[in-house]
Amino acid sequence: MRRFALIAVPYLWLLALFLVPFLIVFKISLSDTALAIPPYTPTIKDGISALIAELDFENFTFLASDDLYWKAYLSSLRIALISTILTLIVGYPIAYGMARAPEEWRATLMMLVILPFWTSFLIRVYAWMGILSNEGLLNQLLMWTGVVAEPLQILNTNTAVYIGIVYTYLPFMILPIYAALDRLDESLNEAAEDLGCSRMQAFWLVTIPLSRNGIVAGSFLVFIPALGEFVIPSLLGGSGTLMIGKVLWEEFFNNRDWPVASAVAVILLLILIIPIILFQRNQQKQAEAEQ
Amino acid sequence: MKRMTWFNVTSLTLGFAFLYLPMIILVIYSFNASKLVTVWAGFSTRWYGELLQNEAFLNAAWVTIKVAVISSSIATVLGTMAAYVLVRGGRFMGRTLFSGMIYAPLVMPEVITGLSLLLLFIGIGLDRGVLTIVLAHTTFSMCYVSVVVSSRLVSFDRSLEEAALDLGSSPWEAFRLVTLPIIAPAVISGWLLAFTLSLDDLVIASFTAGPSATTLPIKIFSAVRLGVSPEINALSTIMIAIVTVGVITASLVSKRSSLRAQEEARAAERPSA
Numbered sequence: 001m002r003r004f005a006l007i008a009v010p011y012l013w014l015l016a017l018f019l020v021p022f023l024i025v026f027k028i029s030l031s032d033t034a035l036a037i038p039p040y041t042p043t044i045k046d047g048i049s050a051l052i053a054e055l056d057f058e059n060f061t062f063l064a065s066d067d068l069y070w071k072a073y074l075s076s077l078r079i080a081l082i083s084t085i086l087t088l089i090v091g092y093p094i095a096y097g098m099a100r101a102p103e104e105w106r107a108t109l110m111m112l113v114i115l116p117f118w119t120s121f122l123i124r125v126y127a128w129m130g131i132l133s134n135e136g137l138l139n140q141l142l143m144w145t146g147v148v149a150e151p152l153q154i155l156n157t158n159t160a161v162y163i164g165i166v167y168t169y170l171p172f173m174i175l176p177i178y179a180a181l182d183r184l185d186e187s188l189n190e191a192a193e194d195l196g197c198s199r200m201q202a203f204w205l206v207t208i209p210l211s212r213n214g215i216v217a218g219s220f221l222v223f224i225p226a227l228g229e230f231v232i233p234s235l236l237g238g239s240g241t242l243m244i245g246k247v248l249w250e251e252f253f254n255n256r257d258w259p260v261a262s263a264v265a266v267i268l269l270l271i272l273i274i275p276i277i278l279f280q281r282n283q284q285k286q287a288e289a290e291q
Numbered sequence: 292m293k294r295m296t297w298f299n300v301t302s303l304t305l306g307f308a309f310l311y312l313p314m315i316i317l318v319i320y321s322f323n324a325s326k327l328v329t330v331w332a333g334f335s336t337r338w339y340g341e342l343l344q345n346e347a348f349l350n351a352a353w354v355t356i357k358v359a360v361i362s363s364s365i366a367t368v369l370g371t372m373a374a375y376v377l378v379r380g381g382r383f384m385g386r387t388l389f390s391g392m393i394y395a396p397l398v399m400p401e402v403i404t405g406l407s408l409l410l411l412f413i414g415i416g417l418d419r420g421v422l423t424i425v426l427a428h429t430t431f432s433m434c435y436v437s438v439v440v441s442s443r444l445v446s447f448d449r450s451l452e453e454a455a456l457d458l459g460s461s462p463w464e465a466f467r468l469v470t471l472p473i474i475a476p477a478v479i480s481g482w483l484l485a486f487t488l489s490l491d492d493l494v495i496a497s498f499t500a501g502p503s504a505t506t507l508p509i510k511i512f513s514a515v516r517l518g519v520s521p522e523i524n525a526l527s528t529i530m531i532a533i534v535t536v537g538v539i540t541a542s543l544v545s546k547r548s549s550l551r552a553q554e555e556a557r558a559a560e561r562p563s564a
Binding site: 002003006007009010011013014015017018019020021022024025028090091093094096097098100101107109111112113114115116118119120121122123124126127128129130131133137167170224225227228229230231234235245248249252258261262265268269272276279 | 296300310311320373385392396410426518
């Protein structure tokens with residue numbers, strides 16, 4: 001009896017507050033605008049056939065016909081991909097430096113990487129608004145050093161979005177790569193060098209392949225949340241920055257079009273399923289390799 | 292012997308400068324006397340004073356803390372239960388669905404979680420306010436708690452529980468007297484994680500909050516949308532200071548307890564005379 005309660009309480013909570021809401025989104029994405037007002041009739045109570053009869057793919061054909069949505073999905077994918085690559089380029093040397101740092105520093109370095117993660121996400125994005133604006137510190141610095149004569153427009157462009165994503169998701173990239181590099185046996189590199197590799201060759205042929213799992217895990221940990229990101233494009237991006245999280249938000253809050261917002265959500269999830277499955281597979285492989 | 296090459300030193304220096312400079316600049320500019328946030332006009336604590344007078348922010352801060360304390364506490368109980376069920380529960384009907392529902396919210400985009408919960412609350416006619424935010428935050432943070440706690444449960448020696456059961460304790464007593472003290476650090480960090488996630492959340496709160504309850508991130512977001520403001524700099528500085536003190540204290544405490552555990556282990560290894 002006790003075991004039953006132990007299972008039932010969290011189970012029912014998740015069913016009611018995770019699965020059911022999700023099914024509602026799915027259902028509304030297939031409904032007409034007029035039907036998307038509570039109590040969302042017809043429901044299963046009215047019979048399966050009544051439920052199915054009212055469903056149509058109108059919202060999805062609408063999404064397909066309006067190229068705003070296509071562009072938003074493609075541009076989200078592109079922004080997420082580019083920022084994942086940039087985060088990898090910035091994060092790898094940091095993780096490498098940490099793994100090569102003296103033993104007694106590592107705990108402190110690790111804490112320094114984790115600390116920003118506990119700080120409010122919103123504040124970390126906001127911090128860049130003051131730096132990147134036309135009168136901001138970066139432009140002041142660039143003009144003072146004479147690199148540019150006119151302030152550069154960085155805030156409200158895609159560049160600012162890349163900077164924001166790299167900055168906020170950097171710890172997610174560093175930690176798995178550091179974990180992989182930390183386990184790496186340095187004598188392998190020495191062996192490669194003894195056998196005639198240059199330092200660079202040893203790095204490309206030994207270190208990078210052996211830290212592959214960390215690279216893959218870190219990249220997915222950045223790519224997956226970046227794809228549905230809302231705060232960064234709306235604070236740092238401009239009117240030309242199209243990201244699907246922002247489109248969904250506006251569809252819901254500004255246009256009040258629930259069925260279209262739901263359809264946008266369903267397609268975003270379908271796109272996310274592929275990287276999520278690949279990520280899971282990578283994690284499983286890693287877990288098996290460790291055993 | 293490992294030695295630091297110039298490359299490693301440079302990459303660490305630049306990397307940590309990138310991670311910390313924006314926040315340091317934010318903190319410095321919160322003490323700027325000028326209303327123009329990009330021009331330095333001398334040291335002042337004026338914006339902190341104005342912040343403390345701003346009732347809208349204080350109310351929002353109170354709502355946020357209330358929501359975070361309640362939701363992280365419920366989430367810790369539910370998440371620990373869920374972790375226990377997943378690791379120790381054995382087989383039961385719908386186990387795959389259950390573990391799927393634990394992991395899915397971790398990768399679900401916040402806009403979708405928020406949208407779906409809002410549609411549910413509207414569907415069942417629940418007025419949006421503190422209650423709905425608490426329900427929403429509890430749901431996603433219990434999943435984080437359960438991941439943290441189950442990683443601890445997996446690595447724990449089950450024979451200790453079995454010994455307690457053999458010696459006549461009930462399953463509940465075995466949990467309370469043996470399992471809980473051992474997994475306590477994970478439960479506490481789960482609570483802290485849930486608490487921070489709740490404090491931090493803008494997107495899900497925006498969907499599930501009503502006009503009667505506004506949280507601090509919602510307030511900050513709507514202020515920040517119009518541009519940088521010195522009051523928000525001051526508020527951010529306070530939040531950064533709280534987190535920094537919290538994280539450093541927590542890490543010192545855990546370092547001390549792990550040192551003590553090491554000493555105890557060493558003492559136990561010593562042959563008794």
